[in-house]
Amino acid sequence: MRKHIVASLLLAAAGLLALAGEASAQQTLNFSLGLLTPRGEDARTEGDVLNENRTFLAFDIDDFKAASVGVEWLVPLGNFVEAGAGVGFSRRTVASVYSDYTDIDGSEVDQDLRLRLVPVAFTVRVLPLGQANALQPYFGAGLGVMSWRYSESGEFIDFARNREIFRDQYVAQGNATGPVVVAGLRFGGETLSAGGEIRYHGAEADLDDRFAGSKIDLGGWTYLATFNIRF
Secondary structure, three states, rough: OHHHHHHHHHHHHHHHHHHHHHOOOOOOEEEEEEEEEEEOOHHHOEEEEHHHHHEEOOOOHHHHHHEEEEEEEEEOOOOOOEEEEEEEEEEEEEEEEEEEEOOOOOEEEEEEEEEEEEEEEEEEOOOOOOOOOOOEEEHHHHHHHEEEEEEEEEEEEHHOOOOEEEEEEEEEEEEEEEEEEEEEEEHHHHHHHHEEEEEEEEEEEEEOOOOOOOOEEEEEEEEEEEEEEEO
C-alpha cells in the first residue's frame, strides 16, 4: 500500500513538473494559515476511534479543531485552469478523563489524545474569470495523501483486573488517500495577492485492537487565509 502511495506521489509530481515546463503564464507560490475542523460526530465513519472514546471519555469532537499552515505551488494550464501541489500541517492535543470513574482518592483518571495531520494534495482548479483578472474566484478537486499520527497517553483503567489504573501510551500512524475539494477567492496585483479558501480533505485509516475504535476518520474542513507570490 505504501509503495503504491509513493508511486502515485512521484507520478503526480513528475506530471506537475512537466506542466510547469510548458506553462507560459506566471506560476504562484501560495502560503496559507487557517483552522482545521474535523468531521462532526454524526458524519464520522463507522467505528471511528474518537466516537468510540466518547462513550467512556469526556471530551468533544470540536476539541480537535487545530491551527493549520501550508504551502502550495500553482502552475497555470492556460488562462482558466491551474494545477497545484501542496503540503499542510496541523497538530492538536486534547485532554480527556473517564466520564464515570475516578481514582480511589477521588482524582480524575486522565489521558491526552493527540492527532497530527500532514496532508499532501494534488489539485486542478478552474478560474472562471481567468488568470489575469484582479478578482479570481476558483474551485477544483484532486487527490490527497494524508500522513497521520494518533496517540493516547496517560492513565487507563483495566476493567478485566478489578478496575486497576495503569499508565501507558498507544500510538498509531500511517498514510491514507482520499479526495480533496477546494473553493476560494484571491485578489491583488501581478506579483502579490491575498485571499481566502475553503478546503475539504477526506480520508480514513484502520486501527488495531489496542484502541476502542477500529478506524480513525481523518476528514475535515479547513478554512484558510492565503498569501500568494507570483514569479
